[in-house]
Amino acid sequence: MNGYLVPANAKRGTLIFNIFRPVDLIMFSVGAGLSLLLLMITQSSSTLVVILSCLPVGITGLLVVPIPNYHNVLCAIQSILRFYNERRNYIWRGWCFYGEFGSEDKNKK
Template identity: 60%
Template sequence: MEEKQTSATYLIPANTKSGALILNVFRPLDLMIFGVGIGLTLLLLFFVPQINFFVTILLLLPALVCSFLVLPIPNYHNVLCLIQSVLQFFTERKVYIWKGWCVNNGENNK
C-alpha cells in the first residue's frame, strides 16, 4: 500500500514559484514589509529631531531590520522564510518520514 502524506513541510522549501515573484525575487509580502519599514523610517526622520548619531541610528533601524528580513539567501527564499522555518522546526510536532534502501513499511518481505 502506498502511504499518503497529508502535509509535507520541508526545512528547505523549493523555489518553484519564481514566475509568481516580483522581479523573480520578492513576494508581495516581502515588498509590503520593506515598504512599511522604509515608510516608517522616512516618517521618523522627518518628525523626530536628530540630536546625535545614536538617535539617527535608532531612526534608521526600521528600514535596516526590514531590509535584512527580505534579503535573499541561498537554499531559502529570504531571511524571513529562514526564521519561519527555524521557528516551525522548534515549535511544531516533528514527524520524520524516512524512506531509504532498507525501509520496512510494516510489511514482511516474502
C-alpha cells in the same frame, strides 16, 4: 501523452522582479515609511537618534535579503521556528529497524 515537465524556476514568474513576494515588498515599504516618519519627527543631529530612526528599514531590509536554499531570511526564520514548534514524531522505517517496530505494525493491521 499529456505529461508536461515543469521547469525548476517556474515559481519565479509569480515573484516581483523575480526575487520578492508581495509580502516582502509590503513589509520593506512599511519599514522604510516608518523610518522616514521617525526621521522627520525627530529632526535631530544626534548620530544615535538617526541610527535608531533608521533601524526599521535596516531590520526589514535584512529580513528580505535573498539567501541560498531559502527564499529570504524571513523564510529561513519561519522554517526554523516551524521546525522547533511543530515537532513531529518520525518513526524510522528504513532497512534496519528493531523487531518491536515491525511487530507493532503487524498488530495495527
